Amino acid sequence: MTTLRVESLRKTFTAQRGAVRAVEDVSFTVEDARFFTLLGPSGCGKTTTLRCIAGLERPEAGTIRLDDDVLSGDGRFVPTHARDIGMVFQSYAIWPHMTVFENVAFPLRVSEHPPSRAETRRLVAEALVLVGLEGLEERPAPQLSGGQQQRLALARALVRKPKLLLLDEPLSNLDAKLRQRMRIELRELQRRLGITTVYVTHDQGEALFLSHRVAVMQNGRIVQEGRPRDLYASPASAFVADFVGDATFLPGEVVEGGVRALGGIVRCALSEALTPGAKALLVMRPERVLVRSAPAGLVNEFAGTLRVAAFLGDHLDCIVDVVGTELRARAHPTAELRREQRVWVELPPEHCLAIPDDGWRPRALARTFDDDET
Amino acid sequence: MAATTVGRRAGMRIPAWRAEIVVAGGAALFLAYLTVVPLAMLLLGAVSASGSALDFQFTTRYLERVVTDQASLELLANSLIYAGGAAALAFALGTAAAWAVERTNIPARSLWYGLALVPLIVPGIVHTVAWLFLLSPEIGWINAPLKTFFGFSLSVYSLPGMIWIEGLHTAPLAFVLMSAAFRAMDPSLEEAAAASRADAWKTFRRVTLPLLLPSVASVLLILFVRALEGFEVPAIIGVPGRIFVYTSRIYLSLKLYPPSFGLAAAYGLVLLAISIVGLVLHRRATRHAERYATVTGKGYRPRRLQLGRFRYVALGALGLYAFLAVVLPFLVLIYASLVRVYSVPSLESLRELTLSNYSFILEDELTRTAVFNSLILGLASATVVVAVTAVIAWITVRTRLPGRGALDFLAFVPITIPGIVLGISLIWVYFTIPIRIYGTLWILLVAYVTRYLPYGIRGTTSALVQIHRELEEAAGAAGARWWATFRYILIPLLRPALVGVWIYVFIISLRELGAGVLLYSSQSVVLAVRIFDLRDSGNYTSIAALSVFLIIVLVTLVSVLQRIGGRTIREA
Ligand SMILES: Nc1ncnc2c1ncn2[C@@H]1O[C@H](COP(=O)(O)OP(=O)(O)OP(=O)(O)O)[C@@H](O)[C@H]1O
Numbered sequence: 001m002t003t004l005r006v007e008s009l010r011k012t013f014t015a016q017r018g019a020v021r022a023v024e025d026v027s028f029t030v031e032d033a034r035f036f037t038l039l040g041p042s043g044c045g046k047t048t049t050l051r052c053i054a055g056l057e058r059p060e061a062g063t064i065r066l067d068d069d070v071l072s073g074d075g076r077f078v079p080t081h082a083r084d085i086g087m088v089f090q091s092y093a094i095w096p097h098m099t100v101f102e103n104v105a106f107p108l109r110v111s112e113h114p115p116s117r118a119e120t121r122r123l124v125a126e127a128l129v130l131v132g133l134e135g136l137e138e139r140p141a142p143q144l145s146g147g148q149q150q151r152l153a154l155a156r157a158l159v160r161k162p163k164l165l166l167l168d169e170p171l172s173n174l175d176a177k178l179r180q181r182m183r184i185e186l187r188e189l190q191r192r193l194g195i196t197t198v199y200v201t202h203d204q205g206e207a208l209f210l211s212h213r214v215a216v217m218q219n220g221r222i223v224q225e226g227r228p229r230d231l232y233a234s235p236a237s238a239f240v241a242d243f244v245g246d247a248t249f250l251p252g253e254v255v256e257g258g259v260r261a262l263g264g265i266v267r268c269a270l271s272e273a274l275t276p277g278a279k280a281l282l283v284m285r286p287e288r289v290l291v292r293s294a295p296a297g298l299v300n301e302f303a304g305t306l307r308v309a310a311f312l313g314d315h316l317d318c319i320v321d322v323v324g325t326e327l328r329a330r331a332h333p334t335a336e337l338r339r340e341q342r343v344w345v346e347l348p349p350e351h352c353l354a355i356p357d358d359g360w361r362p363r364a365l366a367r368t369f370d371d372d373e374t
Numbered sequence: 375m376a377a378t379t380v381g382r383r384a385g386m387r388i389p390a391w392r393a394e395i396v397v398a399g400g401a402a403l404f405l406a407y408l409t410v411v412p413l414a415m416l417l418l419g420a421v422s423a424s425g426s427a428l429d430f431q432f433t434t435r436y437l438e439r440v441v442t443d444q445a446s447l448e449l450l451a452n453s454l455i456y457a458g459g460a461a462a463l464a465f466a467l468g469t470a471a472a473w474a475v476e477r478t479n480i481p482a483r484s485l486w487y488g489l490a491l492v493p494l495i496v497p498g499i500v501h502t503v504a505w506l507f508l509l510s511p512e513i514g515w516i517n518a519p520l521k522t523f524f525g526f527s528l529s530v531y532s533l534p535g536m537i538w539i540e541g542l543h544t545a546p547l548a549f550v551l552m553s554a555a556f557r558a559m560d561p562s563l564e565e566a567a568a569a570s571r572a573d574a575w576k577t578f579r580r581v582t583l584p585l586l587l588p589s590v591a592s593v594l595l596i597l598f599v600r601a602l603e604g605f606e607v608p609a610i611i612g613v614p615g616r617i618f619v620y621t622s623r624i625y626l627s628l629k630l631y632p633p634s635f636g637l638a639a640a641y642g643l644v645l646l647a648i649s650i651v652g653l654v655l656h657r658r659a660t661r662h663a664e665r666y667a668t669v670t671g672k673g674y675r676p677r678r679l680q681l682g683r684f685r686y687v688a689l690g691a692l693g694l695y696a697f698l699a700v701v702l703p704f705l706v707l708i709y710a711s712l713v714r715v716y717s718v719p720s721l722e723s724l725r726e727l728t729l730s731n732y733s734f735i736l737e738d739e740l741t742r743t744a745v746f747n748s749l750i751l752g753l754a755s756a757t758v759v760v761a762v763t764a765v766i767a768w769i770t771v772r773t774r775l776p777g778r779g780a781l782d783f784l785a786f787v788p789i790t791i792p793g794i795v796l797g798i799s800l801i802w803v804y805f806t807i808p809i810r811i812y813g814t815l816w817i818l819l820v821a822y823v824t825r826y827l828p829y830g831i832r833g834t835t836s837a838l839v840q841i842h843r844e845l846e847e848a849a850g851a852a853g854a855r856w857w858a859t860f861r862y863i864l865i866p867l868l869r870p871a872l873v874g875v876w877i878y879v880f881i882i883s884l885r886e887l888g889a890g891v892l893l894y895s896s897q898s899v900v901l902a903v904r905i906f907d908l909r910d911s912g913n914y915t916s917i918a919a920l921s922v923f924l925i926i927v928l929v930t931l932v933s934v935l936q937r938i939g940g941r942t943i944r945e946a
């Protein structure tokens with residue numbers, strides 16, 4: 001049983017141009033055997049949080065507890081080497097002057113009570129089997145491929161059976177195909193070993209695929225935490241909605257039973273915070289927006305012009321212009337749709353999410369066309 | 375791991391950052407002692423009215439003299455002409471060779487890199503003495519036939535003579551630096567110009583030249599400062615020819631009667647100032663160069679100019695240079711080492727070849743002492759420099775201690791201190807403070823370590839920067855304490871670079887003359903100084919023998935050490 005508790009963590013860097021608040025009041029708990037992911041854009045403080053857990057950074061405030069041990073806080077700071085962790089670095093940090101075997105055996109050899117030679121051999125072999133690198137023991141580490149190095153880093157992190165596994169963007173240096181495969185393996189491995197894991201990534205697909213729970217970070221803070229499906233279905237802010245999945249944002253004024261947008265009223269469920277007159281943002285997931293070439297006479301149906309219908313294999317990526325607002329949608333790949341033709345979009349009310357408008361907007365149209373990886 | 379062990383182990387350990395502060399503080403004190411103290415003493419010495427820097431009775435007598443005296447103006451003019459001329463000559467020769475080797479299809483390209491190393495290994499004093507044999511007015515190999523057939527001779531004891539000898543010797547440095555500059559330049563930049571319809575000349579003028587300009591400036595400045603600091607040519611050629619520059623003047627201030635330590639310090643201060651200006655300008659030039667970012671670490675394959683028939687003309691020119699800079703000096707030294715009295719070679723002199731010069735130096739007690747001392751000093755200074763700079767580099771690269779930049783700076787300061795100025799500064803230091811090491815090997819060790827710190831810090835820092843910090847952090851995350859991380863991760867990864875720095879410092883310490891010439895005694899004589907001394911007693915043929923011996927030892931050492939170093943690199 002291992003539980004990681006992080007409370008009110010804070011870390012500031014003093015750089016040349018003033019202080020950088022890298023982590024600000026971050027708290028979360030990772031229950032036993034859970035896969036927990038810190039997700040966020042570049043520079044939001046994910047790595048810093050992970051490094052605080054590993055003891056590679058010294059937080060200014062907050063406590064980090066592994067079960068009943070205080071790793072950091074309350075005036076104590078356990079150095080990295082005394083923490084019962086395994087860590088995979090973004091660069092893998094495979095020691096180039098050692099063989100595969102030596103790399104994996106290192107954590108055993110430097111431990112307080114090094115196991116016997118035979119035992120070391122057995123444990124290393126076990127770890128290598130775990131990641132599918134058996135038989136490569138004597139290979140010099142630099143001769144491994146990218147994917148193999150990644151597995152080696154994982155074997156090294158697991159070999160002394162740590163309580164906690166820390167992973168910093170371990171898949172980001174791999175090519176797209178390999179990344180797909182490795183994330184399946186990683187998920188399998190974690191579920192099988194039941195090791196408590198903290199994972200850092202900026203790839204929402206990875207986060208959703210791998211995790212039991214995900215925390216989305218923005219500017220050093222956790223802005224929302226929850227199960228992947230909850231984050232996706234009910235993001236608390238436009239930032240989260242945008243970062244976890246694709247969305248079109250429709251700003252508008254709240255009216256009775258819906259939001260005024262697209263030249264009419266979009267019917268949707270409203271939370272208590274959204275009283276008539278308030279500013280709201282409608283979050284529309286493209287795959288929930290239906291496109292037809294003829295009207296079906298349903299609620300939330302709007303006429304528009306098809307601007308883009310790009311074939312992406314398993315679907316058509318569409319942009320529909322509804323009274324000057326560009327709405328993203330997906331259509332079946334066999335649908336007979338032509339550019340500039342008149343279409344009707346349906347926004348099913350149960351999939352229309354209205355959130356308070358905090359003024360945040362995605363950066364320009366940058367995300368409109370980069371829907372390739374997930 | 376049980377809960378209690380985590381807590382106990384954590385409680386017992388000194389926090390790592392406190393150990394860091396102790397080590398960094400120690401390093402700062404050490405560096406300050408090696409660099410700040412001598413410079414402060416030099417300053418005090420230049421204005422001290424009595425023989426001790428700490429009497430605090432000041433005079434501006436010496437400073438006035440070095441700034442206003444008529445002879446001092448001549449000194450300044452001589453120094454600038456000599457250093458500027460030598461730099462220009464070395465640059466012209468080196469750049470032409472670098473361009474030919476890097477950018478044309480000249481044959482035997484790798485051979486030239488190997489040959490360029492030789493003058494860098496041969497001590498300046500050996501090269502100078504060899505050219506004295508070649509250009510000596512009456513009996514030099516070159517002058518004797520000129521005199522016989524054309525009735526005139528080239529005067530070696532002149533500014534042009536000095537410039538020629540120094541320029542010829544430092545040209546390989548220009549070659550090495552400029553070929554690196556040529557190689558670092560992305561040829562696609564030139565190709566892009568060509569694709570924009572610029573012809574060859576326009577491409578050169580608008581693209582190649584501006585891109586190379588920062589390198590040109592920085593190489594010229596390095597060569598200038600080096601010539602300015604050099605002691606060998608000014609002492610051996612300049613002094614007999616009554617052409618004085620700062621380095622020889624400092625030496626003479628102490629060696630002529632009555633010696634004036636104050637005057638020497640004042641001259642040292644001026645030389646230091648010029649050298650600092652030169653290096654500050656150099657730094658600006660290179661900082662500028664980084665903006666161009668022509669180096670991307672890719673191995674470029676530049677288009678080579680097809681020389682056609684001129685291929686062999688270029689080859690001949692390079693060959694001639696190699697002959698003058700390497701082969702001819704070596705031949706004349708061998709010849710001189712085998713005769714009783716140096717003269718123009720003739721049937722007679724060839725009949726009387728003898729090994730007596732070699733037996734003289736082998737039996738000479740002082741020469742033996744010099745060999746022994748040089749080796750001891752080489753080993754010790756290389757080891758100390760590598761150890762100290764590795765620690766400093768680690769602090770500046772890996773820690774976030776405030777003031778770590780100052781450490782790096784302190785270790786770099788000695789690059790501005792000419793060897794002979796360091797010598798006079800150390801005399802002042804150890805005449806003033808009650809550590810009685812003047813005249814022992816210790817003061818030479820202090821001088822050598824100070825002088826080579828910049829090379830060490832440059833080598834170790836760039837090596838450490840290339841080692842991803844996550845490699846160390848991964849060891850910590852694997853449960854290794856700092857010692858295990860240091861021992862099993864850092865040292866093995868750094869080893870090739872450390873070995874390289876060690877070899878470099880060892881070799882240059884065997885050639886050192888300037889820093890030692892004011893500090894030695896008969897107990898602490900070293901090789902280059904021994905040659906210098908033999909010259910004072912007019913024993914030129916023995917010098918030749920010792921020089922040949924020294925060249926052979928150095929070239930052998932370098933090739934052996936490079937092989938060892940190369941193997942370590944391959945192992946890693
Ligand atoms: N050693 C440091 N010194 C100064 N600032 C730092 C340091 N490390 C991180 N920062 C700053 O702290 C902030 C958070 O950095 P962090 O590395 O945690 O981001 P990240 O979320 O991991 O981003 P990425 O996805 O790019 O890895 C950034 O603004 C970064 O510039």
Ligand SMILES: [Mg+2]
Binds near residue numbers: 046047048
């Ligand atoms: Mg990061």
